[in-house]
Structure formats: C-alpha cells, structure tokens
Amino acid sequence: MADRRDAPIRILIVDDHPVVLAGLTSMLGTQAGMEVVGSASSGEEALEMPQARSADVVLLDLRMPGMSGIDTLHALKRAKIKARAIILTSYETDEDIYRAVQAGALGYLLKDAPQSDMIEAIRAVHGGKRYFPRHIAARLAERMMRTDLTSRELEVLGMLARGLTNKEIGRGLAISGNTVRNHVNSIIEKLEVSDRTEAATTAIRRGLIELSN
Amino acid sequence: MSFPRLLRRRAVVALLLCLFLALGLAGLRAYLHSPGRGLPYRDSFSKGTAEEWKALGGTWELANGMMRNDSDERGAKLLSGSPYWHNYSIEADINLLGVSGDAGLVIRSRDEEEGVNSYNGYYAGLRTRDNSLVLGRAEHGWIEVTKSNPAPGGIRPFQWYHLKLMAFDCQIVAVVTAPSQGTSTSLAINDQDCVQTGRIGLRSYSSGGIWRNVVARSATHQDLAEVLRRVGNERNSESRNPVAPASSEIPSPEQQKAVPRPSANTQNIDSLLLSSFAAPAVATIRGVVVLTTPLLFVQDSTGGVSIPQPTAPPLKVGDEVEVTGEVHPGDFSSTMEHAKVQMLWARTPVPPVSVTASQASTGRYAATFVEVQGRLVGKERGPDNTLILDLDEGPQSFRAIMNPGRSDYLFSKLKPDSSLRLRGICVVDPAFTKNLTPFVLLLRSNEDLEVLAGPPWWSTGHVIVLIVASLLLALVGVSLYHRVEHWRLRAILEERERLAHEMHDTLAQSFAGIGFQLQAIRNGLPDHSSPINQQLELACNLVRHSHEEARRSIATLRSEDLESEDILVALDRCARRMVEGGSVEVVSEREGDQRTIPLRIADTLYRIGQEAVANAVRHAHPFLLTIRLTYSGDSVCLQIEDDGAGFVQRSDLQGFGIRGMRRRAQSISAAFQLQSKPDEGTRIRVEAALPPRFTLASWPKLLWKYGKEHWNNGRPARRANSHSYRG
Numbered sequence: 001m002a003d004r005r006d007a008p009i010r011i012l013i014v015d016d017h018p019v020v021l022a023g024l025t026s027m028l029g030t031q032a033g034m035e036v037v038g039s040a041s042s043g044e045e046a047l048e049m050p051q052a053r054s055a056d057v058v059l060l061d062l063r064m065p066g067m068s069g070i071d072t073l074h075a076l077k078r079a080k081i082k083a084r085a086i087i088l089t090s091y092e093t094d095e096d097i098y099r100a101v102q103a104g105a106l107g108y109l110l111k112d113a114p115q116s117d118m119i120e121a122i123r124a125v126h127g128g129k130r131y132f133p134r135h136i137a138a139r140l141a142e143r144m145m146r147t148d149l150t151s152r153e154l155e156v157l158g159m160l161a162r163g164l165t166n167k168e169i170g171r172g173l174a175i176s177g178n179t180v181r182n183h184v185n186s187i188i189e190k191l192e193v194s195d196r197t198e199a200a201t202t203a204i205r206r207g208l209i210e211l212s213n
Numbered sequence: 214m215s216f217p218r219l220l221r222r223r224a225v226v227a228l229l230l231c232l233f234l235a236l237g238l239a240g241l242r243a244y245l246h247s248p249g250r251g252l253p254y255r256d257s258f259s260k261g262t263a264e265e266w267k268a269l270g271g272t273w274e275l276a277n278g279m280m281r282n283d284s285d286e287r288g289a290k291l292l293s294g295s296p297y298w299h300n301y302s303i304e305a306d307i308n309l310l311g312v313s314g315d316a317g318l319v320i321r322s323r324d325e326e327e328g329v330n331s332y333n334g335y336y337a338g339l340r341t342r343d344n345s346l347v348l349g350r351a352e353h354g355w356i357e358v359t360k361s362n363p364a365p366g367g368i369r370p371f372q373w374y375h376l377k378l379m380a381f382d383c384q385i386v387a388v389v390t391a392p393s394q395g396t397s398t399s400l401a402i403n404d405q406d407c408v409q410t411g412r413i414g415l416r417s418y419s420s421g422g423i424w425r426n427v428v429a430r431s432a433t434h435q436d437l438a439e440v441l442r443r444v445g446n447e448r449n450s451e452s453r454n455p456v457a458p459a460s461s462e463i464p465s466p467e468q469q470k471a472v473p474r475p476s477a478n479t480q481n482i483d484s485l486l487l488s489s490f491a492a493p494a495v496a497t498i499r500g501v502v503v504l505t506t507p508l509l510f511v512q513d514s515t516g517g518v519s520i521p522q523p524t525a526p527p528l529k530v531g532d533e534v535e536v537t538g539e540v541h542p543g544d545f546s547s548t549m550e551h552a553k554v555q556m557l558w559a560r561t562p563v564p565p566v567s568v569t570a571s572q573a574s575t576g577r578y579a580a581t582f583v584e585v586q587g588r589l590v591g592k593e594r595g596p597d598n599t600l601i602l603d604l605d606e607g608p609q610s611f612r613a614i615m616n617p618g619r620s621d622y623l624f625s626k627l628k629p630d631s632s633l634r635l636r637g638i639c640v641v642d643p644a645f646t647k648n649l650t651p652f653v654l655l656l657r658s659n660e661d662l663e664v665l666a667g668p669p670w671w672s673t674g675h676v677i678v679l680i681v682a683s684l685l686l687a688l689v690g691v692s693l694y695h696r697v698e699h700w701r702l703r704a705i706l707e708e709r710e711r712l713a714h715e716m717h718d719t720l721a722q723s724f725a726g727i728g729f730q731l732q733a734i735r736n737g738l739p740d741h742s743s744p745i746n747q748q749l750e751l752a753c754n755l756v757r758h759s760h761e762e763a764r765r766s767i768a769t770l771r772s773e774d775l776e777s778e779d780i781l782v783a784l785d786r787c788a789r790r791m792v793e794g795g796s797v798e799v800v801s802e803r804e805g806d807q808r809t810i811p812l813r814i815a816d817t818l819y820r821i822g823q824e825a826v827a828n829a830v831r832h833a834h835p836f837l838l839t840i841r842l843t844y845s846g847d848s849v850c851l852q853i854e855d856d857g858a859g860f861v862q863r864s865d866l867q868g869f870g871i872r873g874m875r876r877r878a879q880s881i882s883a884a885f886q887l888q889s890k891p892d893e894g895t896r897i898r899v900e901a902a903l904p905p906r907f908t909l910a911s912w913p914k915l916l917w918k919y920g921k922e923h924w925n926n927g928r929p930a931r932r933a934n935s936h937s938y939r940g
Contacts, residue, residue: 022729024726090725
C-alpha cells in the first residue's frame with residue numbers, strides 16, 4: 001500500500017451543469033496528486049461508468065434531474081462502489097445536509113468554497129476522515145438536536161411531562177382544552193409515538209425538554 | 214410544478230360538475246316536458262280531492278264523489294294535466310243539468326283564459342238543444358267541425374252518457390255512449406294544422422253538468438284504429454237495434470218537459486219585506502238562482518230572498534225561476550217557506566255587486582250576491598266540516614263559509630294576513646252569523662275566493678330568516694374571499710420557489726463553474742505574483758462574490774413554510790443562520806395572546822424581518838439582536854432591534870433595502886417605523902392590523918364600527934388590510 005500514498009487521488013465528478021463540470025475538471029486536473037478519472041452529468045450515468053469502481057472520491061451534486069445526489073449515494077452503496085462521497089452543492093438547508101450525512105456522505109462543500117477548502121476536503125475524505133466546514137457542522141448539529149415541534153408544542157410537552165392534564169395545561173397557557181388536545185395530538189404524531197406517556201419519555205430521552213426541579 | 218396541475222384538476226372537476234349539472238337539468242326538462250308524464254290519469258273525485266284541477270269560470274264543486282258545475286255560465290272550464298301531453302284519450306261519464314247548452318270534454322288545450330272559447334284545443338260535447346254530439350276546435354273562437362245525432366231519443370239532461378275523446382297525431386275522435394241505450398256514436402276530424410299537445414279539461418256551456426270517472430291514458434295508433442273500427446261496427450248495429458225509450462237515472466221533472474209559462478202576477482223581492490209578520494201571505498216572485506246549497510237563494514234586481522226546503526227541480530246557479538210561497542219578512546231580507554219553485558229558463562248567472570264590508574254589514578245587501586275584499590285574520594273548520602274564514606276590512610270584521618271538498622286544498626294554503634277578494638251571498642241571519650259578525654258570506658265554490666296578495670313579507674319570522682340568511686351569506690362571502698386570496702398567495706409563493714430553482718439551476722451553477730475555471734487557469738500559471746495572476750484572483754473573488762449574492766437571493770426567494778410554522782421561529786432560525794455561530798446573540802421574544810396570522814401578512818412580516826436581520830448582521834455588527842413579536846387585540850407588531858453601529862437617517866438615504874421594507878409594509882397597510890442613530894443601534898417596527906375575528910359577539914361591534922367610520926368620513930372606511938399590491 002506504499003504506492004497508494006503516492007498515487008494520485010482518482011476523482012469522479014457528478015454534476016448536471018456542464019459549466020460546473022468543465023470548471024471542476026479543469027481546476028482539479030491542475031492539482032498535483034489528483035486525477036479526474038471521469039465526469040458524469042447524472043447519477044444514472046455515473047453508476048454505469050466503469051471509472052466509478054476505480055474512483056477514490058466522488059464529488060456529487062445534490063440537485064440533479066432524475067436521480068438526486070442522495071438517491072445516487074444510496075445507489076452507489078447498493079452497487080457496492082466503495083468510492084467516498086463528498087457533496088458539492090449550492091444548497092445548504094439543514095435538511096439537505098442532514099439527509100446527505102444520513103445517506104453516507106463524508107463531506108459537504110458549497111460550490112463557492114475556496115479552492116483550498118476543496119483540496120483539503122478531498123484529501124481528508126480520501127484519507128478516511130470526514131470533512132465539514134465549521135458552519136455546516138454547526139447546522140448539522142443543530143438539525144440533529146432539533147425536532148419539528150413548535151415552541152408552543154414544546155411548552156405543552158414540558159407541562160405534559162410534568163404530569164399535568166390537558167385542562168391544567170390549558171389553564172396554565174391560557175388556551176382551551178381543545179387546543180391543548182390538538183397540540184398533544186400533533187406532538188404524538190411528530191415524535192412518532194403512540195401515547196402521551198411515551199411522548200414525554202421520548203422527549204426527555206432526546207433532550208427536547210428538561211425537567212428542572 | 215404542482216400548482217398548475219392542481220389548477221388543471223380543479224378546472225376538470227369544475228367542468229365535469231357543470232356537465233353533470235347540465236345533463237341533470239336537461240334530463241329534468243325532458244322529464245317535465247315528456248308527452249306521457251302523469252299518464253294514465255284517473256280522477257280522485259270519489260275521495261273528495263281535486264287539487265290538480267284548475268277552474269276558469271263556473272262553480273265547480275265536488276259533490277257525492279262527482280265533479281259538479283251548477284253554474285249556467287257559458288264556457289266554464291276545469292283543467293288539469295300536463296301541457297305536454299300529446300297522443301292520449303280522455304273519457305268520462307257526463308250528466309247535463311240543463312235543458313239548454315252543452316257539456317263535454319276538452320283535449321289538448323293550451324293558453325286557457327276565462328271566457329266562452331278562450332282556449333286553444335279541441336272540445337267534444339253533448340248538446341241538448343239540437344240533440345247532438347259536437348266536436349270542434351276552439352282557438353279563441355269556435356270552429357265547429359262536425360256534429361251528429363247520437364241517439365234518436367236525443368240528448369237529455371239528468372242522464373248519464375259516456376264520452377270518450379281521443380287525439381292521435383292530427384286525428385281527433387269523439388265517441389259517446391248512452392249506457393241506458395247501449396249505442397255509440399262517433400265523430401272524427403282530421404285537423405291539418407292541429408294543436409300538438411295540451412291539457413285535459415271539463416267544460417260546460419250554459420247547461421252545467423256532472424262529471425265522474427275521468428280517465429286519461431296514452432293512445433297509440435292501434436287504440437285509434439280500435440276506436441274507429443268499433444264505432445264503425447256499432448253504427449251498423451245501431452240501425453238494427455231499435456232504440457230503447459230513454460230512462461234517466463235522475464228522473465226528469467215535469468217542468469223540464471213543459472214549456473215554462475211565467476206568471477204575470479209576480480212582485481219585487483224587496484216588497485216582500487213589507488208583508489205582515491202576523492199572517493204569512495203567499496207571494497210569487499221571479500228571480501235568478503244565486504246559491505243552491507246549503508240554502509236556495511234567489512235574487513232579482515231589488516234584492517234577494519232565502520228559500521229553505523223548497524219543492525223544486527234540480528236547480529243551477531243562473532236559472533231563472535218563479536217562486537211561490539209563504540213570506541216571512543225579516544229585518545233585512547225575507548224568507549219564503551213552503552215554497553214551490555218553477556224553473557223558467559237558464560240564463561247567465563248574475564254578476565256580484567261590489568261592496569265594502571261596512572256596506573255589507575248594514576244589511577242593505579242581505580241575501581244578495583256580493584263581492585267583498587278583506588284581510589284574512591284566521592281560519593277554522595266549522596260544524597259539518599265547513600271551512601270558516603275570519604276576515605276584516607278596516608274595523609269591520611266578517612266571516613266567510615266555504616263548502617268542503619275542492620276548497621280544502623286552497624283553504625289549507627291560505628295564509629293569515631293575506632288580502633282576499635270573496636264573492637258570495639251576504640247573509641245577516643243569526644243562524645249563520647251566530648251574532649259574532651254583522652254578516653256572513655256564503656261562498657259557492659273556491660272560485661269565489663281570490664287571493665289578491667299574500668301576507669306581507671316582513672313578518673317577524675321572515676325578517677329573522679332574512680337576517681340570518683344574509684349574515685350567513687356574508688360569512689360565506691368573506692370566507693370565500695379569504696380562500697381565494699389564500700390560493701393567490703400560494704401561487705405567488707410557489708412561483709417564487711420555482712424562480713429560486715431556476716436561478717439555482719442556471720445562474721448559481723454558472724458562477725460556480727466559471728469560478729472553478731478561473732481557479733484552474735490560476736493554478737496553471739507558474740508565477741504567483743504576476744499582474745495577470747492578481748487580476749485572475751480579482752476575477753475569482755468577483756465571481757465568488759456574485760455567487761454568494763445569487764445564493765442569498767435564492768435563499769430569500771425560497772418560501773418558508775409559514776403556514777405551519779410561526780414567523781418568530783422562522784425569523785429566529787434565519788437570524789441564527791446568518792450569524793453562523795458568531796458573537797452576535799439572538800434573542801426572540803413573543804408577547805401577547807398568540808393567534809393565527811393570515812398567510813399574506815405573515816409572509817410580508819417575515820420578508821421584512823429577514824431584510825432587517827440581514828441588514829443588522831451585515832452592516833451594524835451588533836452584539837445583541839432582538840426579535841420581538843407582539844400580539845395585541847387586533848394587530849401584530851414585529852420589532853427588530855440591534856445595538857450595532859446605527860446610521861444617520863437622511864431622507865435621501867434609501868439604501869439597506871429600507872425602501873423595499875417600506876413598500877412591503879405598505880402592501881399590507883402596516884405602519885413602518887425606523888429609528889437609528891450612529892452608535893446607538895437601529896430599531897425597526899412594523900405593525901400590521903389583523904383582520905377582525907368573526908365571532909357572534911364581534912359582529913355587532915364590527916358593524917357599528919364600520920358604520921361609524923363610513924358615515925363620519927362620508928366614504929367607505931379603508932379596509933384594515935387592503936390586499937392591493939400598490940406601493
């Protein structure tokens with residue numbers, strides 16, 4: 001495996017936009033220690049390319065016609081292609097990042113990232129590490145913590161966990177018992193639990209609420 | 214995009230609904246206009262109902278399960294059925310009540326009015342004058358097509374005949390059978406330009422008559438042929454069978470046969486009042502019958518007289534009679550007892566005298582046929598199932614008594630407070646008035662009652678219903694309006710989303726690609742300090758900056774899900790994202806009782822907030838950024854405050870997207886405030902009025918407020934949240 005370190009990193013680029021594809025190929029091609037072994041304009045095309053199997057790192061766009069970046073990640077995994085994937089996209093919504101990481105992406109880069117970051121990311125991922133720029137990492141962490149509960153639902157959840165009835169919660173928040181019931185139903189649905197007791201235990205376990213005193 | 218598809222689906226659904234509706238209406242119309250709807254028809258006279266019949270003239274009443282017209286009126290009609298009936302037949306048993314005139318059946322009748330021949334259709338009748346069966350067409354005029362003598366014995370009154378009238382295409386056939394004689398006679402015409410469809414009717418001319426077993430059924434060509442064939446046979450047989458002597462079911466009185474001879478020795482009816490109370494004198498009067506049941510009333514030009522239990526032939530309204538009997542004068546009218554009535558001849562019924570209720574109550578018109586108007590106060594059923602109407606005209610109250618039977622339906626439909634015109638015999642006899650009212654009107658049939666106007670619409674119930682209905686309508690209108698607004702806004706948000714995608718797919722990608730390409734060129738240059746390299750670096754930075762700008766535009770365009778999420782939460786997240794873990798502390802606060810904000814207002818507030826937060830983060834470099842959302846009764850206020858650099862407010866200073874924020878605020882009629890001083894931070898406040906909540910309690914208040922503003926300003930108050938996009 002000694003030559004492995006000296007051998008150039010073989011990169012496969014998947015992006016539906018030709019300008020991006022050309023630019024990236026040119027840019028990465030000029031880098032020492034890197035070799036663009038192929039470029040595909042869609043996930044489907046990438047899966048059929050023989051280079052996919054030999055590539056070390058795949059740079060993957062998120063939004064593409066046909067298979068999306070996430071779909072392509074899953075498909076690569078299914079096809080037992082071992083190449084490590086970095087998401088390279090213009091999107092940075094929490095959900096995008098979250099889903100990409102869940103699908104097995106090892107890096108997440110924005111297309112306006114400086115060249116140095118990009119090189120560093122490719123090297124890091126190739127070396128088996130993860131690479132997330134600071135703000136992406138922060139938002140990923142935030143997303144992991146967050147639930148879809150609204151602030152009012154969190155309030156209701158907090159009181160519910162203290163064992164209050166709907167009526168008592170309603171009195172405490174100055175809303176009607178019906179509204180509380182709606183909130184509770186919505187909480188149960190969002191947390192994917194079966195009843196209010198389970199909602200409370202799940203919320204505490206996931207740190208959504210704290211039971212002080 | 215899902216919206217156009219949704220729209221298309223809605224359009225298709227609407228189109229299908231319209232189609233179904235149109236088909237349904239067409240089907241309903243076809244059903245209503247179908248030439249056989251309601252056929253066969255069989256009368257229910259024996260059950261005492263005849264609601265489906267409509268009278269034009271005459272005194273049509275049900276008696277003993279038969280329809281009876283006691284009036285000598287010429288061309289009295291009773292109509293029923295559908296005006297779209299085409300090929301069908303009508304048959305009935307008919308009994309004439311008078312020696313002059315005719316009675317029979319009408320087929321395919323349209324455009325009926327009151328009057329002798331005021332209809333368009335065919336009539337077949339039995340005429341006593343020349344012992345004939347007549348058949349012809351009435352078209353607001355009478356074209357007697359043909360006639361023949363049905364029986365050598367002649368057509369006699371008070372005898373039953375069976376008449377059948379059939380219309381098939383343009384052939385009209387009439388067949389009469391005298392059951393007692395067992396002979397049939399027929400008449401047929403072929404009218405070139407025939408009436409195609411029409412209703413059925415019973416009709417009499419001067420004679421009056423009784424009808425029973427009225428049946429109408431569809432006719433086919435075979436039926437027509439059958440009738441014609443049978444008639445042909447019977448006509449042949451007729452010549453073979455000698456005619457049996459006429460034997461009538463109702464014995465024909467002697468008077469019918471004798472030529473009536475008026476007595477010369479008659480006196481005026483009003484002179485009867487002068488007779489002595491003590492010794493009842495025998496007198497003879499002449500007059501016209503105005504009422505037959507429950508009491509016989511005879512009237513001449515001077516007044517009327519009531520004749521209880523007379524010895525009399527069957528009489529009809531309109532018969533000229535001579536009455537001889539004991540006179541019992543009353544206060545206002547006389548009574549003749551043990552009277553013998555001789556029928557002279559039939560004449561036109563006398564028209565009523567139009568009087569007011571006050572005039573009628575004087576007794577001047579006692580026992581005469583009058584016409585009075587009045588307002589219906591109440592109705593009740595009297596003894597013997599008679600129908601009693603309580604009426605008044607001004608201060609004068611009176612009663613009207615109707616016979617049961619055909620009037621039942623009309624009676625049940627009458628509404629209190631209706632204005633009525635009634636014709637009847639004015640009776641002041643306490644036997645009828647029971648001293649409750651000054652006079653009582655005895656109505657002959659329900660044609661004597663005419664509803665001039667229904668009760669006024671502004672009865673309490675109606676007004677309440679009206680108010681409730683208009684309130685509901687207003688509510689529906691308001692909710693529809695908001696729904697439409699909501700759809701429109703959805704469309705805008707979706708369009709924004711589409712635009713964001715579009716920009717992402719083209720602009721942002723191109724920037725990224727060009728950036729990479731420039732970087733590649735830079736990488737290829739050996740000398741990193743050459744001027745060309747520096748220029749390339751500048752170009753790289755420019756592209757990156759543009760890329761960032763594009764990404765920000767896209768992020769702004771992408772709609773947040775404000776329908777299910779609170780704007781404060783969304784703004785808070787937006788601010789934290791912009792700060793990106795920097796040293797700026799973001800505080801979000803909510804005050805007041807949270808309530809749903811309409812999507813349009815929420816979206817605008819969010820956009821303004823986003824811009825304000827971006828301004829603060831980018832330019833002011835604050836330590837603390839406070840986002841506050843305050844709900845009050847009918848408004849919501851968004852305040853974004855920072856403790857950053859601030860700036861000098863000048864009127865010409867329109868940067869930092871302030872103009873945009875102001876315009877957005879204007880679009881929802883929100884008050885926009887900006888406070889800023891150098892080194893003292895910036896505060897932006899947007900206060901938007903929320904649409905009033907439509908609850909039962911808030912309605913009167915809102916109406917009052919609206920009305921007050923409207924009248925004070927002399928122009929309609931501007932809506933709290935105008936939905937215009939004018940800047």
